[in-house]
Amino acid sequence: MAFRVLTAELAHETNTFSCRGTGEQAFKDRYVLVGEEAISARGEANTELAGFLDAGRAHGWQIEHVVSASAGPSGRVKRAAFEWLCDPIVAAVECGQFDGILLGLHGAMVLDFCEDGDGEILGRIRAALREETPIAITLDSHANVSPLMCSLADIMVSFRTYPHLDMRETGRRAGAILHRTMAGEIRPRTIRVRRPMLEEVNGGRTDAGPMIPRLVAAKDYEEQADVFAVSINAGFASTDVPYVGPTVLVTGEGDIDGHTAFAETLADDIWSKRHEVMNDYLTVEAAAAIAAAFDAQGGPLVIADYADNPGAGGYGDSTALLGALLDAGVRNACFGPMVDGEAAQELHRCSVGEHVQIVLGGKIDAAFGGGPLRLEGELVLISDGHYVGDGPMLGGLSRCFGPSAVLRVDGIEILIVTVPNQMLDLQQFKSFGIEPEPKSIIALKSMQHFRAAFEPIAGQVIVCDSGALCTLHYERLPYRNVPRPIFPLDRDMR
Numbered sequence: 001m002a003f004r005v006l007t008a009e010l011a012h013e014t015n016t017f018s019c020r021g022t023g024e025q026a027f028k029d030r031y032v033l034v035g036e037e038a039i040s041a042r043g044e045a046n047t048e049l050a051g052f053l054d055a056g057r058a059h060g061w062q063i064e065h066v067v068s069a070s071a072g073p074s075g076r077v078k079r080a081a082f083e084w085l086c087d088p089i090v091a092a093v094e095c096g097q098f099d100g101i102l103l104g105l106h107g108a109m110v111l112d113f114c115e116d117g118d119g120e121i122l123g124r125i126r127a128a129l130r131e132e133t134p135i136a137i138t139l140d141s142h143a144n145v146s147p148l149m150c151s152l153a154d155i156m157v158s159f160r161t162y163p164h165l166d167m168r169e170t171g172r173r174a175g176a177i178l179h180r181t182m183a184g185e186i187r188p189r190t191i192r193v194r195r196p197m198l199e200e201v202n203g204g205r206t207d208a209g210p211m212i213p214r215l216v217a218a219k220d221y222e223e224q225a226d227v228f229a230v231s232i233n234a235g236f237a238s239t240d241v242p243y244v245g246p247t248v249l250v251t252g253e254g255d256i257d258g259h260t261a262f263a264e265t266l267a268d269d270i271w272s273k274r275h276e277v278m279n280d281y282l283t284v285e286a287a288a289a290i291a292a293a294f295d296a297q298g299g300p301l302v303i304a305d306y307a308d309n310p311g312a313g314g315y316g317d318s319t320a321l322l323g324a325l326l327d328a329g330v331r332n333a334c335f336g337p338m339v340d341g342e343a344a345q346e347l348h349r350c351s352v353g354e355h356v357q358i359v360l361g362g363k364i365d366a367a368f369g370g371g372p373l374r375l376e377g378e379l380v381l382i383s384d385g386h387y388v389g390d391g392p393m394l395g396g397l398s399r400c401f402g403p404s405a406v407l408r409v410d411g412i413e414i415l416i417v418t419v420p421n422q423m424l425d426l427q428q429f430k431s432f433g434i435e436p437e438p439k440s441i442i443a444l445k446s447m448q449h450f451r452a453a454f455e456p457i458a459g460q461v462i463v464c465d466s467g468a469l470c471t472l473h474y475e476r477l478p479y480r481n482v483p484r485p486i487f488p489l490d491r492d493m494r
């Protein structure tokens with residue numbers, strides 16, 4: 001008889017320092033797709049859901065997919081939005097008689113009434129299940145994994161790439177383990193070890209550095225018959241919760257003490273290499289000086305503003321880098337995004353080709369990344385902000401910046417948008433008439449994901465810290481709930 005499996009995706013990476021609470025509209029701005037609608041939008045792309053469906057086809061499951069929903073990283077998720085999305089999942093569990101539950105979570109969701117949003121989802125589902133039904137979850141490798149999550153989910157499988165390129169494969173892996181569990185072949189549980197750090201020092205990047213040998217060791221350990229998944233989570237530093245930080249998870253059975261000892265060796269490695277930071281985080285002035293002198297014959301200079309990454313809850317309206325590039329007089333450049341819905345609306349009332357004056361960016365919190373810039377330029381394009389990705393992360397998926405415009409100021413084409421989106425796909429420029437390849441300078445807001453699509457066209461990549469909300473100067477952030485001492489906030493941990 002075919003197993004009946006409930007699937008859902010509900011993901012949020014909460015930056016608890018953001019003053020922008022996350023309500024229903026923030027999810028609608030990213031995606032809220034119900035049942036078949038989610039399957040047709042996401043079922044063939046690089047998504048966890050596609051991997052769940054692959055597993056279902058391979059094993060002949062009967063799948064009921066409830067919802068796929070995600071909002072861009074931002075402040076705490078409001079109760080009404082959380083319940084609007086979580087209640088239908090719990091209701092489906094209650095009346096469904098499922099053999100297994102398979103969920104795509106992020107693992108860093110914080111609610112305005114509860115610090116452990118992912119634990120809350122799992123707790124409600126567990127309470128609605130009549131029997132010991134196995135629960136399998138996938139996680140982003142920027143998950144902050146709580147002990148509660150491990151006690152409620154049997155199977156936990158995290159991405160093994162950053163830039164994240166293995167969403168579908170992760171879904172498939174979790175599905176395969178769930179299948180063996182439903183079949184009664186195995187009885188997995190997940191153990192967790194953690195180190196007192198805000199995050200792994202390279203954010204868990206897997207294109208270079210110490211995560212590469214760690215992942216090799218993890219895969220080797222998975223060869224054991226009683227080990228089903230080893231997950232290494234970098235953690236997410238902008239979430240002020242007691243269980244913040246890097247974790248190593250082993251989903252297995254049998255020799256649990258042995259599995260824990262193995263996880264400790266990886267966690268020790270994360271701790272001992274806490275000073276091996278790979279990026280050189282430049283000031284915006286230093287980045288602009290490199291840009292002004294750059295010879296783009298071998299391809300453009302890509303400048304990533306790490307600190308204003310909307311993909312980590314940065315407001316996306318930091319002006320420090322743009323101001324420095326304008327001051328340095330760079331030419332043949334593009335910059336994106338500048339998140340400023342007010343400016344975008346204002347530009348939508350102008351005509352393309354018009355010479356305009358606007359006050360741009362820096363409006364949410366000038367203390368993080370600079371105040372508004374007074375600019376004059378030519379309005380090049382206005383748009384509703386829709387685009388369809390064509391890169392390794394977003395290929396075939398449609399996203400939206402909301403009302404958007406392109407303004408040319410001196411030598412820089414500035415993409416001005418309403419809805420914050422991290423830059424990780426060339427279509428985020430191309431769909432708005434900005435061709436990145438022939439540019440000399442591409443300035444964008446992203447920490448690491450941009451590398452997947454932009455490194456192949458870049459002559460050189462540099463990274464800067466504009467002082468925006470995701471700054472590496474953690475001492476500027478009002479941490480209250482993380483356990484102390486913790487690296488790198490406390491002197492005795494350095």
Ligand SMILES: [Zn+2]
Nearest residue numbers: 140141142164
């Ligand atoms: Zn991530």
